[in-house]
Amino acid sequence: MEDLYPTRRNEEVIIDRREPVVYGAPDSHNSNALSADQLATYESDGFIIIPNVFSAHEVDFMVREYETLAFNHDLQGREELVFEPESNELRSIFNPQRFSPLFDRISRDQRIKDKAQQILDSDVYIHQARINIKRGIHGKSFPWHSDFETWHAEDGLPRMRVLTAWIMLTENTPFNGPLFLVPGSHKQFVGCVGETPKEHHKASLRQQKYGVPSLNALNSLMDSDKLAGAFGKPGTLVFHEGNVMHGSPDNITPWPRTNLFFVYNSIHNTPASKPFAAPDFRPEFLASQNFTPLREVD
């Protein structure tokens, strides 16, 4: 299969995106679909922030559910459950939808799924999901990157027909280590420098070293007047395009910043027979091998 987006080579290259951002169209018959204006925002910026999609009550349920999941018998000792090494506090739960009926239901909720299907104009499955808790005071920054770069290089996703939908479970403010995005950056692809080492995911989940654009690339993609922050109250829903450049600073407030992420991939974009720029596929909990299309909640 042709590699449209070469990366992890000897030199950094910036090339144009070679496919659409929005595959679908407005649908006035579906109240869960994005409007023409919302689709246009997503197309030009590479993300859209939609407040008040989930109620405070629903968010409360999700918070209690993930706190309970940390003690779930099936999860103990598994890679899906990540605690802070020094404090033993919960940091991440991968694929909570596999261990919790509530998160399974949320992952198929029409308020999310219909929009993902609309943008990608196809059935979708979950490539990866996670809850991330960025602790107060100690929560660390994450450098600028394109998720797609990793999904392409290490997971073998051929095209950018993939996105992340996420729900704020705490307020995301300018102060608590929120996600910053570079509007429009999804229209270029930064092929990064350096051959991916074996088992790179073990290091990259903590600090990414491969697949990180250089200062030069960032300077050419970014304009200081045009950065954006994903700020919002709990229950806000964000869609960000797989290739949009994003990063986040550390969280110096005393309170955690917690978000629930679902990566929806088009069923027409399942992995190639091997990764495009890594010795092996990442493990299944980071890159699903189950391509069954998501259906409505029963």
Place this chain on the structure above:
Amino acid sequence: MEDLYPTRRNEEVIIDRREPVVYGAPDSHNSNALSADQLATYESDGFIIIPNVFSAHEVDFMVREYETLAFNHDLQGREELVFEPESNELRSIFNPQRFSPLFDRISRDQRIKDKAQQILDSDVYIHQARINIKRGIHGKSFPWHSDFETWHAEDGLPRMRVLTAWIMLTENTPFNGPLFLVPGSHKQFVGCVGETPKEHHKASLRQQKYGVPSLNALNSLMDSDKLAGAFGKPGTLVFHEGNVMHGSPDNITPWPRTNLFFVYNSIHNTPASKPFAAPDFRPEFLASQNFTPLREVD
């Protein structure tokens, strides 16, 4: 001399401020003075942000001047000049007004000095000054602290009749590691835990360990709805009260965030005969022993 603000002991204590925030009054005859509204904001929040005080042209001159100062013969090898250890880039210049006629003039500029004198209702001198360059990508966060806690503990300033005035030399945005402040926090004093070690300033300029409030103290001082950021274009002037709690996250943008700080102390608040909670005074470049009142530019 009575210690009104005990700190660096065995237990953390939070006590009320024991003196005014604003000592002076509005002065309609002086166009450089703060208005009654501005004084009220400073009194209640502990800071005030004033855009467009210095022109783009003036800021350009200041930027060129500090870049030149890095090569100033008198400064080479001195503690006032701080470079990044790994990259040799300029990080800080202390007391630039002592080495540069331009910064000397700025430090006495009526647009700053008159306001400082008005707030403190007295003549003032410069306790410390510095230019801080928080680098792009690598610029590190600084935890929450009150400057006065250190000035009291380590420099012997008896009272809170002291403030910092600072000028933005680059834009300060939500994205580039700006100063966050806790409005109203200047009305309480957090006496911190731990005896100050000898030569603490050598470590504390990089990472402060003593004089840092606990998570409990932060939780009691802060309200997540009420944090503030000092954002503004180059040339913006900020006054922040000596005891207001502030901190800053890291700078993940590719561009530096640069500010010029002057600490104005009332001549009625010169250091006691010894520090209140440290074995020795900090060196003179951090805590001036020259209490000559600032006068206008000649």
